[in-house]
Amino acid sequence: MTPVSTRLVRLLNMVPYLKANPSITYDEAAADLGVTRKQLQQDLDQLWMCGLPGYGPGDLIDFEFSGDSIKVTFSAGMDEPLRLTSPEATGLLVALRALVDIPGVVDPQAALSAIAKIESAAGTVGHDHTHAVAAVDERAPIESxxxxxxxxxxxxxxxxxxxxxxxxxxxxxxxxxxxxxxxxxxxxxxxxxxxxxxxxxxxxxxxxxxxxxxxxxxxxxxxxxxxxxPDTSLFDADPALPAATLLLAPTATWMLEYYPMRILEELPDGYHKASMTYASEEWMCRALLGFGADVRVLEPESLVSRVRESAAAALAAYSELSG
Structure with a gap:
């Protein structure tokens, strides 16, 4: 169920939106507002019963429905969309700029366009509008x-x-x-x-x-x-999955960004003790062997033994080949 506060904001912005888009169709309005056609109809019914104090027939918000189109004939003074406060605009801008560089979340070009419009509408630009121009001209990251x-x-x-x-x-x-x-x-x-x-x-x-x-x-x-x-148990150190305690050398700290790890302790000289969950001990063993001396497994003992035995077997095979 949609929170009341969310629907209220949508209703307050719907009248100026419809005023700016006269004779728009139901489907177009529903798509722009991010609602279903059924929800749009319910919102229009709700707005039809809202007006100025006294609630006489001439005070209510009124619409003209012609075929499949909607037109506002009386707005009851709701002519301007809600304005963002400075803190709201700042928070929205920070969030949008953070999302631009994360693949798949937003269209980068559309996000930069929205950033420029929010900066301009919120009055965060100077009188010469140079900041708004910079935002518009800013090159969006190339989306794969x-x-x-x-x-x-x-x-x-x-x-x-x-x-x-x-x-x-x-x-x-x-x-x-x-x-x-x-x-x-x-x-x-x-x-x-x-x-x-x-x-x-x-x-x-x-x-x-x-x-x-x-x-x-x-x-x-x-x-x-x-x-x-979403099930994010793997990233929350799900107790149902085994976890390895690893000692990472400074040259292996890149793993903290690439694998789902939790830092347990920061040690001197750039070393880190970290915990990493895994689904297959066989895969974990092969992965650790590939890191060489940069990563050392401390726990569990079964994984320690498996890595040690696999490393010994590999050295023996090399010795046999060289002999």
């Missing part, structure tokens, strides 16, 4: 074809065929998914989608989606999957 395709599929409710690199299994797989939404976890954006092969909801990190093709079929995730919140 993959990110654009995923964002379009989420927006239009279309199925996707994606090539995805699974870091936990070190494999590249092709799968058909039904997009649900784009979510942010930490500093990364993810596509939350129904994976048809696994018959379950999965999170696909944008920078690991190698390619994406929008299919000519509607996305049909099960309704319970659409309504459920």
């Amino acid at each position: 074809d993959t990110a654009a395709a995923v964002r379009a599929a989420v927006r239009d409710g279309r199925a996707l065929n994606i090539e995805y690199y699974s870091a936990s299994r070190d494999t590249l797989t092709s799968r058909v998914v039904d997009p649900i939404r784009v979510v942010l976890v930490g500093d990364h954006s993810y596509l939350q989608a129904w994976a048809r092969d696994a018959e379950g909801v999965r999170l696909f990190r944008f920078d690991r989606i190698v390619s994406a093709t929008v299919l000519d079929q509607a996305a049909v995730p099960p309704e319970p999957a659409k309504q459920a919140p």
Whole structure:
């Protein structure tokens, strides 16, 4: 259910919006306002009963409905949209600028255009409007074809065929998914989608989606999957998954940005002790061996033994070959 405060803001802005777009169709207005046609009709019915104190017939907001179009014939003084306060505008600008560089969340060019308009409308520019011009002329980050395709599929409710690199299994797989939404976890954006092969909801990190093709079929995730919140247990150190305690050398601190890790302790000389969850001990062992001396596993003991034994076996094989 939509919060009352959210609907109130929409209602207060709807009249000036309709005044600025006379004879707009129901479908066009619903799309611009981000509501269904049914919700738009309910909002119009609500507005029709709102007016000035006294609530006489001439005081109520009035509309003219001609065919499939809507026209405001009396606004009851609601002619201007709500204005942002300076703190509200600042918060919105900071959020938009942060989202511009995160793939798949917003259209970068549209976001920069919105930033310029908000700066101008909120009066954050000087009399010469140089800041607004700079925002308009600012070059938007180039959005990859993959990110654009995923964002379009989420927006239009279309199925996707994606090539995805699974870091936990070190494999590249092709799968058909039904997009649900784009979510942010930490500093990364993810596509939350129904994976048809696994018959379950999965999170696909944008920078690991190698390619994406929008299919000519509607996305049909099960309704319970659409309504459920994203499962971010892997990133919250889910106690159901095993976790390794690692000692990272200064040359390996890049891993803190690339893998879902939790820093346990910052040590002298740039070393870090960190915790990392994993689904497969076999994959974790291979990954740790690939890092060489830059990463040392401290716990659990079973993983320590497996890494030690695998390293010893590799050295023995090299010795045999050299002999």
